[in-house]
Amino acid sequence: MSEIAPPPGDLWDQRVAAGLAFLRGRLTGDYEVDEFGFDPQLSDHVFQPMLRFLYHHWFRTEVRGVEHLPEKGAALVVANHSGTIALDALMLSVAINEAYPVGRNLRLLGADLVFRTPILSELARKSGATVACHADAERLLETGRLVSVFPEGFKGVGKGYLQRYRLQRFGRGGFVSAALRTGQPIVPVAIVGAEEAYPMLADIQPLARLLGLPYFPVTPTFPWLGPLGLLPLPSKWLIEFCPPIPTDELAGHADDPMAVFDLADQVRETIQVAVRQLLTQRPDPFGG
Numbered sequence: 328m329s330e331i332a333p334p335p336g337d338l339w340d341q342r343v344a345a346g347l348a349f350l351r352g353r354l355t356g357d358y359e360v361d362e363f364g365f366d367p368q369l370s371d372h373v374f375q376p377m378l379r380f381l382y383h384h385w386f387r388t389e390v391r392g393v394e395h396l397p398e399k400g401a402a403l404v405v406a407n408h409s410g411t412i413a414l415d416a417l418m419l420s421v422a423i424n425e426a427y428p429v430g431r432n433l434r435l436l437g438a439d440l441v442f443r444t445p446i447l448s449e450l451a452r453k454s455g456a457t458v459a460c461h462a463d464a465e466r467l468l469e470t471g472r473l474v475s476v477f478p479e480g481f482k483g484v485g486k487g488y489l490q491r492y493r494l495q496r497f498g499r500g501g502f503v504s505a506a507l508r509t510g511q512p513i514v515p516v517a518i519v520g521a522e523e524a525y526p527m528l529a530d531i532q533p534l535a536r537l538l539g540l541p542y543f544p545v546t547p548t549f550p551w552l553g554p555l556g557l558l559p560l561p562s563k564w565l566i567e568f569c570p571p572i573p574t575d576e577l578a579g580h581a582d583d584p585m586a587v588f589d590l591a592d593q594v595r596e597t598i599q600v601a602v603r604q605l606l607t608q609r610p611d612p613f614g615g
Contacts (some may be wrong), residue, residue: 367455483496
């Protein structure tokens, strides 16, 4: 027997009450921030609602394979990286937040540049991100968190449009070592849609070096339209969680370079195959 939805007026009253409770907590300091700087209350009431507009209405995101995520306990979520601006990480966090709305926030591992940038660093910390290093990754996994890493780094997010959906090298496989040391599974994730949101047509490297950036993108709208050029194109997104890869049987091989390389290569190939399959299911990058 289906549940009867509350009247619209009651829903509005509940939202107003929740909003007032949130404001009261912020004014009185009655909220918690963990050792990494994550502010779950701010994330749930401010960051996630803002991102959901992009997720549902702008990118019209479809998610598959959510059942491959553990309902409780830790896992290392590994995804392809692309799109000039790392919106793929944010959309992945929304997908997991909606799959498990109670207490299952994705903890993103970010590049050093993010945490050296004023304002952005504070926002990243409060939203649950931390520096992509072995120590932080292992501490989060050991405490049962869902941790996400994008091993392609700037090579992936800053590649040109002609290289779209071709996964770049996965660095030295540090993410594999963290999973092996903690015995937690690796969940590969394929993301399609980010490449068309900000198609990078050129990279002005002299300007990038002057500004201390890994790249300076030229897209169909940026820098021609100024700040408006930062608005992403409304591409259609697909996110697929692949079956988890267990690591508990390899826990003693965290310092074995060959074992780490082989597992990293397996994860990369799994994601690449899934990306190709998703592209065949989304023939129109901007279709519904």
